Amino acid sequence: MTEVDSQITLALVPRYRHQGYSEEDVQARRRWLETVCSTDLDELAHDGLSTEELRGNIENPVGCVQVPLGISGPMVVNGNHAQGQFYIPLATTEGALVRSYERGMVTTARSGGVTVRVIDDENSIVPVFHCESLIQALELCEWIGENFAPLAAIANATTQFGCLIAIEPFVTGKDVYARFRYQVGDAHGMNMITRATSVACQFVKSNCPVVLGFLVTTGACSEKRASGVLFSGGKGKRVVAESILPAGVLRTHLRVSPEQMLDMWHSTLTAQLHSNSTGYNGHFANGLTAMFIALGQDVANVTNSAVGLTSFSMTGGGDLYMSIVLPSLTVATIGGGTGTPTSQACLRILGCAGSGKALRLAELVGATVLCGELSMGAAIASGEFAAAHERYGRNRPHQIQASNGMPVSEVSV
Numbered sequence: 333m334t335e336v337d338s339q340i341t342l343a344l345v346p347r348y349r350h351q352g353y354s355e356e357d358v359q360a361r362r363r364w365l366e367t368v369c370s371t372d373l374d375e376l377a378h379d380g381l382s383t384e385e386l387r388g389n390i391e392n393p394v395g396c397v398q399v400p401l402g403i404s405g406p407m408v409v410n411g412n413h414a415q416g417q418f419y420i421p422l423a424t425t426e427g428a429l430v431r432s433y434e435r436g437m438v439t440t441a442r443s444g445g446v447t448v449r450v451i452d453d454e455n456s457i458v459p460v461f462h463c464e465s466l467i468q469a470l471e472l473c474e475w476i477g478e479n480f481a482p483l484a485a486i487a488n489a490t491t492q493f494g495c496l497i498a499i500e501p502f503v504t505g506k507d508v509y510a511r512f513r514y515q516v517g518d519a520h521g522m523n524m525i526t527r528a529t530s531v532a533c534q535f536v537k538s539n540c541p542v543v544l545g546f547l548v549t550t551g552a553c554s555e556k557r558a559s560g561v562l563f564s565g566g567k568g569k570r571v572v573a574e575s576i577l578p579a580g581v582l583r584t585h586l587r588v589s590p591e592q593m594l595d596m597w598h599s600t601l602t603a604q605l606h607s608n609s610t611g612y613n614g615h616f617a618n619g620l621t622a623m624f625i626a627l628g629q630d631v632a633n634v635t636n637s638a639v640g641l642t643s644f645s646m647t648g649g650g651d652l653y654m655s656i657v658l659p660s661l662t663v664a665t666i667g668g669g670t671g672t673p674t675s676q677a678c679l680r681i682l683g684c685a686g687s688g689k690a691l692r693l694a695e696l697v698g699a700t701v702l703c704g705e706l707s708m709g710a711a712i713a714s715g716e717f718a719a720a721h722e723r724y725g726r727n728r729p730h731q732i733q734a735s736n737g738m739p740v741s742e743v744s745v
Contacts, residue, residue, distance in 0.1 A: 343368055345361070345364075345392045346360065346361050346364055347392075348360065348361070351387070351391070352392070352393070353383050353384050353386060353387045353393065354383060354384070355382075355383050357383075358383045358393050358394060358395065359377070361392065361393070361394050362376060362377065362394040362395055365394055373394070373395070376394055376395030376396065376397070377395050378395075378398070379395060379396035379398070380673060380674070381396055381672065381673065381674075385671075385672060385673070389668070389669055389672070399423045399424070399425065399625055400423065400424065400425060401421055401422070401423045401626055401674075401678070402421075402422050402423075402424070402429075402430035403419050403420065403421055403422070403430070403681075404419065404420045404422055404430050404433040404434040404437055404700075405417070405418060405419035405420055405434065405437055406418065406419060406437065406438070406441055407419070407420060407437035407440070407441060407445075407446070407696075407699055407700065407703060408437075408440065408441040408444070408445030408446065409445060409446055409448060409695060409696060409699045410444075410445045410446065410447045410448070411447070411448045411449065411692070411695035411696075411699070412449060412450070412691070412695070413450070413691040413692035413694075413695050414448070414692045414695040414696050414699070417441070418682060418696060418699075419681060420433070420437070420623065420682070420696065420700050421623070421626040421627070421678040421681050421682075422619070422622035422623060422626060423622055423623075423625035423626035423678075424618075424621070424622040424625070426618070426622075429618055429619075429622060430622075432704065432707045432708060432711070433619060433700065433703055433704045433707060435585065435586070435707050436702075436703030436704055436705070436706040436707030436708075436710075437700075437703045438585065439577065439581060439582070439585040439586055439703075439706060439707070439710075440575045440577070440699075440702070440703055440706065442581050442585060443575060443576060443577045443578055443581050444575075444576065445575070446573050446574070446575045446698075446699040446702050446703065447573065447574050447575065448571065448572070448573035448574075448695045448698045448699045448702075449571070449572055449573075449695070450569050450570065450571050450691050450694050450695060450698075451570045451571070451572060452565050452566075452569065452570040453515065453568075453569045453570075453690075453691065453694075454497065454513055454514060454515055454516070454565075454566055454568075455513075455514050455515075455516045455520075455521045455522065455525055455566070455567065455568060455662075456511050456512060456513045456514065456525075456553045456566040456567060457511075457512050457514075457522070457525050457526060457529050457548075457549055457553050457555070458509055458510065458511050458512070458549065458550050458551075458552035458553045459509070459510055459512070459529055459533050459546055459547060459548045459549060459550065460507050460508065460509045460510075460546060460547050460550050461507065461508045461510065461533070461536065461537075461543050461545075461546045462506070462507055462543070462544045462545045462546065463506045463507065463508065463542050463543060463544060464506060464542070464544065465506050466503065466505065466506055468506065468542035469503045469505070469506050469507060469508045469542075470503060471542050472501070472508045472536075472540055472542050472543060473501040473502075473503060473508060475536075475540045475542075476499055476501050476508075476510060476536070477499075477501075479539075480498075480499060482535070483496070483499065483532045483535060483536070484496040486531055486532050486535050487512070487514075487528035487529065487531060487532040488528070489531075490524075490527050490528045490531050491524050491525075491527070491528055493516060493517035493518070493519055493521075493524065494514050494515065494516050494517070494519075494521060494524045494525055494528055495514060495515045496512060496513070496514050496528065496532070497513050497514065497515055498511075498512075498513040499511070499512055499513070500513065509550060509552055511552070511553070511566070512525065512528075512529045512532070513566060514528070517666075517687075517690070518664060518665045518666045518686075518687050518688060518689060518690040519664050519666050519667040519668075519690075520629075520630055520633070520662055520663075520664040520667060520668055521664070522555060522630075526548060526549065529548055529549075530548045533546045533548055553566070553567055554567055554636050554660070555567065555633075555636065556630075556632045556633055556635050556636060557635055557636060558610050558635055558636065558638070558639050559610065559639070560610055562610075562636055562639045562659055562660040563611070563639070563659045563660075564659070565659050565660060566660070567636050567660035567662065568633075568636070568637065568660045568661045568662035568663070569658075569660075569661045569662075569663065569690075569691070569694040570657070570658070570659050570660070570661070571657070571658040571661050571694050571695065571697065571698035572655065572656070572657050572658075572698070573655060573656050573695075573698040573699050573701070573702045574653070574654065574655040574656075574702075575653075575654055575655075575702060575706070576647060576651055576652070576653050577590070577651060577652040577653075577654065577706070578651045579650055579651050579652070582652060582710070586706075586707070586710035586714065587710070587714045587716070588710045588713045588714045590646055590650060590651060590652040591646075592713040592714070593644055593652055593654075593709055593710065593713050594644055594645070594646060594652075595713070596709055596712050596713035597642075597643075597644040597709065600612075600614070600709075600712070610639050611639050611640050611641050612641055612642060613638070613640055613641065613642045613656070613705060614642060614704070614705045614708040614709055614712075615704060615705070615708055616637075616638040616640055616642075616656075616658070616701055616704075616705075617634055617638040618704060619697075619700050619701050619703075619704040620634045620637050620638055620697070620701065621634050623697055623700060624663075626674075626675070626678045627663075627670065627675055627678050627679055627682075627684075627693070628668060628669030628670040628671070628672055628674075628675025628676075628678075628679070629662075629663055629664065629668070629669065629670070630662070630668055630669070633662040636660045636662060637658060637660060637661045637662050637663075639659065639660060640656060640657050640658045640659060640701075641656065641657045642654070642655075642656050642705045642709075643655050643656075643657075644709070654702065654705070654706060655702070656698065656701055656702045656705055658697070658698055658701065661694055661697060661698070663690060663693050663694055663697055664690055664693075665679060665684050665685065665686060665687070665688075665689040665690045665693055666686065666687055666690075670685075679693075682696055684696070
């Protein structure tokens with residue numbers, strides 16, 4: 333067994349006074365990093381953020397990275413909370429992405445828009461309680477049911493916006509896993525419900541004699557991971573969107589027929605079943621990630637938010653019907669990264685800045701995702717997928733200018 337030398341000198345990241353969020357401390361930490369890594373890092377300082385605004389969003393700050401921001405639209409949305417024409421901010425470095433979503437948006441707009449609804453809205457966390465036997469575990473389940481009211485009061489007292497709406501215990505051997513279900517308002521709410529649940533679990537341990545101990549979270553809620561349980565909901569907002577695409581509009585704007593789209597859907601659905609995918613979609617993660625970065629969302633929640641289903645079918649009149657389901661979409665308009673200046677600007681573009689706007693944002697995300705599925709599916713069905721990426725998605729810095737100074741696109745090959 334190898335022994336670790338406790339006397340080894342480690343180059344720890346400087347903390348500085350008050351955690352080092354002043355402009356001077358951030359600059360000093362960046363200069364320290366330049367010395368340690370033997371490189372110049374001036375590019376990291378070119379940003380519009382006050383370093384004090386980073387407090388609560390990041391530790392050991394040294395600057396900011398830049399992600400290009402594009403705009404797609406117009407997208408016509410027929411929702412309960414979002415109605416009319418919208419232009420969607422997308423932050424990405426993937427060429428062809430913004431253009432692809434835009435053509436899906438224009439096509440659905442020419443077809444009457446996207447109808448979208450938020451059906452459920454909650455968040456959950458699953459702690460585990462340890463007992464000595466199955467019998468005691470069953471006793472704990474009964475105790476939780478009898479004491480929901482005081483547990484809810486204790487949990488709700490920790491938060492201004494959260495509300496515990498149910499506890500669903502289930503037994504595994506001598507352990508009890510309990511799904512704590514919350515409404516969280518306009519926040520993402522995971523930190524909120526973790527704190528509330530921790531206090532409630534302490535109450536359980538102190539007042540129920542069969543409990544030996546607990547872990548406040550187990551991962552059973554699928555926070556930031558993909559799993560089949562997400563289709564049951566409870567991890568964010570369940571969003572369903574649909575659009576009917578007339579055959580003539582498809583041919584004019586996407587150069588495909590409804591029959592070609594159905595054939596593409598059948599073939600790719602079969603392929604994803606072969607690959608044992610969780611759900612079926614073309615590229616939910618693309619639009620979700622680009623919107624999450626632009627809007628200050630927790631980008632790791634793309635993992636659970638991207639689990640869903642895209643469906644196509646024919647109408648009786650020979651047009652194309654499509655829908656998407658996002659059963660566990662996690663978005664917020666307050667808290668976390670939504671307060672940074674650039675995120676606030678992007679949220680204002682959508683009319684989604686501040687309290688009371690999370691359901692509107694969820695509808696816009698759902699409509700955007702549908703438009704992306706339409707465009708990508710059509711590109712595959714029409715045989716244009718590779719050509720589109722060749723035109724918009726290839727970054728060739730060394731070919732930007734030809735030897736005679738003319739742009740490459742104007743040079744005869």
